[in-house]
Amino acid sequence: MKKMSSGLVLMLCVALLLSACSGNNGNEKTGESNSGSNSDTVTHLKFWGAIPEENGPKQALDTWNAANPDIQVEYVRYINDEAGNTKLETALLAKGEIDLFINYSMDKLVKRIQAGMAEPLDTYVQNDSFDLKDQFGENAIVKMEDKTYYIPAIILNDFVSINKSMLDEANLPIPTDWTWDEYVSYASKLSKGQGNDKVWGSFVNGAQPKIFEYMDKAVKTELGANAMYKEDGSSNFDNAAFKKYLDVMFQMEKTDKSQPPYAEAKMSKMEGSRMFLGGQVAMNWVGTASLRDIKNLESYPHDFVTAFAPPPKISTSSKNIGGGTGYLDYVTINSQTKNKDAAWKFMKWYVTEGNEPLIAGGRVPAWKHADQDKVAELILGDNAEKLFDINSFKAVAFGVKDFVVDTKFDKYPELQVITNEEGERALIGDETTAEAVANMKKRADELLGK
Template structure:
């Protein structure tokens, strides 16, 4: 497993600074030796915080555990995975409210919580219980911080391209098994038809409304790998040709080929990619496993075409990281101040392996290597999947053996995202050429990153 040393974050805002100051206590990697699971007749009550609505699987998972383990009873507490929701979680941790286990949905959030002393190292528990991380999750599934293991990923988040197979067949185009952005643009052009209200777009690179940063992030990381936005000297990496290349691609799709809705139109009319795709207005559409529920929902989205699947395009033929911006997620952790760490570890081992099966139907593909792939596919795609899906291409993209990107640097990431969104939109509306936009991105990001040096 890759071992890194966590970069020291300048924790912003008073709350985060207080968290760092109040972490207190000894935070070593050995099991606490607490006796909460050993007292005869005592029922340990855990609180497990996560962001998935309980009706989408967590309640069933917790109920399954509680039925089989009367001595350790778990209650699921939901927080919304946005800024206010994450603040709610961190406030509860700071205030000493009961949070025994919690799931992190962004690595930068997890990294700050580790630095603030809020997360229990797991190495002692792993060693004592003989829990083989490599065997269960793979050699490169976990990033270590300060040579310690703080989390286990519960799922793999897969993004891929959905394709209307009827339109593919009409254009005599095969289902791509590996492709570049050049080939993607060629497909988009060939699949575009008509004009005006009757136009069928070849491509729409979003789940809902356009998100420039999110898809730039996915594209450049296939080529640049982890920490794509940063150089070793602490400056930004926006002068790498990969960034200009991506904006050139998006400009060509929208302005030159007219194969993708212009961003101004998409934002003004609040275009939703999944709705366009399921009403035959878009031939290729970026999607994640969680959004497959919409394709299965033929009541609200009646359609009779088969959806096929392709992996994210590579930026160049030599791109190494085919996983791009996808990868391990649902980073499951134990609160460093939990009074029930031994019991929490028992539940955690179960949850990240067989225990989170009830969440699969909602599109959360287990990171556990021993999960039954046929069963996972069946749970996600539903009954009689061949009526709506090309099952073989689905399995190829969802269970692909690829090297996922695992970032370790997050300095000023929120501000950098805002810069990318602003400069990228200027490119796509024709206000700036791509070379000027990436130059501005570099200058603005460097001012942030190097301003304190």
């Protein structure tokens, strides 16, 4: 009995010694993972994102977890609204809750980087000889303080969806490079009918009427990044591009009557995609995410082919074709995670081949080595030839080589409010477009000068 007890003591001592040797000495594969697992062979990561799990993330993580038994990743969904983003940031401050997370706007990403919530990636990139320029393009990543903090997983293109039957009936070709003046002409020619039978040539305002969002996209084709700001820190609303956009909207709504009036659209909560698929709108400025609605014949039955055109430019000399949303799903590693090496390994996979299951939902990979034919096939679905003009889709989905990426966000939410308020006054006729941009300039400069 005594020998047996001594043997047990010896075994316990050896076990404790082995446990100490395999303790938390920089080795991620310990029981001290963020999920609180007691395994000494598996690293558990928590990956936060806003896309519903059933729309691709679950399939992506199932693929990773099956191939990587030593690094298991759990997806945690948060809602991409103010409450959801606050929840994310609160969890980032609580150590152990998040290993990786996706950001869905550059202004929020910048705020999180400045707060020290994101891990610099340069050492990992260099150690793996991971050529970001080759993999994602020269302008896909904006360095901050000369450091790389994120990699974009997708490109969310903006484009104009056009009812091809209506286009053919009006003897108009699919535009491949056009200005707002040409867009106005198309809208006028595509409008027809009255009252309940009215077909509007255009609906620019997305899901529901929005001024700032679409004005910002439009002027970026002319002005490039940080369009709202001058170099001296004042606002740029006195640039002719802002007035031009309001003039175009005013002409279509009030003069040509080729687009629903802003007040009516806002009051009745008109939805551009629903009206387009219902045959009430000929052209609708949307993004790749809306393609899932076009494919959804059960909810949106229609029998016409959808063609695509790039967003109109302010002028023929505009060079920044990619003035829309562009790079998105900015993947970052939490600076507080204890599992940085494992997080990087998963992140590198996810932003290249790993997010393929999300393509069907309209999320075009930012990874330049993705198979474009396969991407188009996955996005457009089984009824592609019946529902889409495939060549025009490929032109807008893959034609833009680099997108405009903002880096300045001084008083950004307040500037959005000013733009929406003054723009609305112009479109309902309470002030002229010249007065509207003058008031935007005056109010924004006062704000930025504080």
